[in-house]
Amino acid sequence: MGVQIEAIAGHRLKLTGDVETILDVPVRGIKEGFSLAFSDGTLVQGSCIPGGNACRFGITCEGAAMARIVRRGLGDALDLDWNFDWITLACGAQTLQPEARAEDDDVLQLTLDIEVREDA
Numbered sequence: 001m002g003v004q005i006e007a008i009a010g011h012r013l014k015l016t017g018d019v020e021t022i023l024d025v026p027v028r029g030i031k032e033g034f035s036l037a038f039s040d041g042t043l044v045q046g047s048c049i050p051g052g053n054a055c056r057f058g059i060t061c062e063g064a065a066m067a068r069i070v071r072r073g074l075g076d077a078l079d080l081d082w083n084f085d086w087i088t089l090a091c092g093a094q095t096l097q098p099e100a101r102a103e104d105d106d107v108l109q110l111t112l113d114i115e116v117r118e119d120a
Helices: 027-032
Strands: 004-010 012-017 020-025 032-038 043-049 054-061 066-072 075-081 085-090
Touching: 004 054, 027 043, 027 085, 054 066
Parallel strands: 054 075
Antiparallel strands: 004 012, 004 075, 012 020, 032 043, 032 085, 043 054, 066 075
């Protein structure tokens, strides 16, 4: 069945299909954009459209899943046909930075810009 992702009111992403959940997009993601990484290797960048009810998606790296962006209302919806082990949301303009592991290696590595905070 896969996963379908679309924006809903309040700067949130609704996931339906094999995964049923709602993700809140943090303030940094609203201002700078966000990225979604999937266990099959698919990487997607997203940006919120002012008003909080829609967003735009762009496929940065195709993985094994059949990924399709469709127009829904003022924004986009993302349809992915695959059984995922995990899905990650990261926020900020520099979240997706694919880097080759070695000159001859064609495999890409995902670097996520995640800030770790420790409470005192």
